[in-house]
Amino acid sequence: MTESTDESAAEAVEEIDTGGLGPAVLASVGSVMLALYFYYVRGDKQRGQFVGLWPVTILALASYFKLNEIREALAKAQN
Numbered sequence: 691m692t693e694s695t696d697e698s699a700a701e702a703v704e705e706i707d708t709g710g711l712g713p714a715v716l717a718s719v720g721s722v723m724l725a726l727y728f729y730y731v732r733g734d735k736q737r738g739q740f741v742g743l744w745p746v747t748i749l750a751l752a753s754y755f756k757l758n759e760i761r762e763a764l765a766k767a768q769n
Contacts, residue, residue: 714752718745 721744729738 714748718748721745721748 721741725738725742725744727738728734728741732738
């Protein structure tokens with residue numbers, strides 16, 4: 691990469707919000723708590739296991755959207 695490309699990429703990275711996964715992390719923690727509630731408190735093990743799969747999906751979607759945001763910022767910086 692050339693120096694100008696490196697500089698524009700560095701500027702684009704600085705513009706990206708670093709707190710983008712906050713709501714997703716909170717939703718994932720809430721999902722884990724709900725899964726534990728169903729599994730241990732209510733004794734519904736099947737529902738607890740089902741809800742326990744949600745955090746992975748939530749975090750994967752949040753990561754996907756964050757990567758798209760980074761990709762768009764880098765593409766904008768190159769133009």
